[in-house]
Amino acid sequence: KNEVEQSPQNLTAQEGEFITINCSYSVGISALHWLQQHPGGGIVSLFMLSSGKKKHGRLIATINIQEKHSSLHITASHPRDSAVYICAVRFGNQFYFGTGTSLTVIP
Amino acid sequence: KAGVTQTPRYLIKTRGQQVTLSCSPISGHRSVSWYQQTPGQGLQFLFEYFSETQRNKGNFPGRFSGRQFSNSRSEMNVSTLELGDSALYLCASSLGQGGPEAFFGQGTRLTVV
Numbered sequence: 001k002n003e004v005e006q007s008p009q010n011l012t013a014q015e016g017e018f019i020t021i022n023c024s025y026s027v028g029i030s031a032l033h034w035l036q037q038h039p040g041g042g043i044v045s046l047f048m049l050s051s052g053k054k055k056h057g058r059l060i061a062t063i064n065i066q067e068k069h070s071s072l073h074i075t076a077s078h079p080r081d082s083a084v085y086i087c088a089v090r091f092g093n094q095f096y097f098g099t100g101t102s103l104t105v106i107p
Numbered sequence: 108k109a110g111v112t113q114t115p116r117y118l119i120k121t122r123g124q125q126v127t128l129s130c131s132p133i134s135g136h137r138s139v140s141w142y143q144q145t146p147g148q149g150l151q152f153l154f155e156y157f158s159e160t161q162r163n164k165g166n167f168p169g170r171f172s173g174r175q176f177s178n179s180r181s182e183m184n185v186s187t188l189e190l191g192d193s194a195l196y197l198c199a200s201s202l203g204q205g206g207p208e209a210f211f212g213q214g215t216r217l218t219v220v
Binding site for chain 2: 026034039040041042043044045086088095096097099100
């Protein structure tokens with residue numbers, strides 16, 4: 001049983017396309033996080049959400065607490081956005097991660 | 108401002124040995140959390156420390172342990188290494204209660220042979 005489900009697992013896009021990555025979770029959470037991992041392993045924390053919507057540059061993250069669902073959007077995608085995007089949630093004292101979405105943006 | 112520093116970056120150990128990994132958080136951050144990433148299991152939470160106290164622990168055997176020092180630097184130790192312990196070990200630091208919202212280090216790649 002996986003408390004956090006991400007889709008799609010893999011995504012290929014043309015440069016400039018609008019991209020959406022989805023995350024669903026099964027129980028009540030205190031916060032949801034979006035992480036970005038580039039080849040080589042380095043992880044960057046993109047957003048932490050407990051409600052509503054956040055925007056940073058071309059990245060937008062939304063969360064619907066009632067539906068237990070979050071989305072990460074990338075506008076005007078660029079090859080440098082190619083990475084694995086991971087959704088992570090905190091249930092009580094535990095942290096759970098999605099399996100990640102591997103994004104490739106082709107020039 | 109220096110980021111989160113993990114040492115060493117790469118490590119090769121033999122089954123049965125033990126290993127200690129180090130994480131130096133961003134200056135002023137008091138919370139450090141540790142994660143294991145493997146191709147099969149993805150990212151999994153190991154434990155979280157705040158002000159030298161373990162606050163949370165993931166579902167890992169007792170061979171995995173950690174500690175935090177008064178300067179907030181943290182170490183994790185894995186004893187009696189198994190092949191399945193081969194992974195990328197990441198730490199993250201944050202001002203308050205730890206979690207994925209923190210700043211991550213580059214990780215330590217451990218290979219057990």
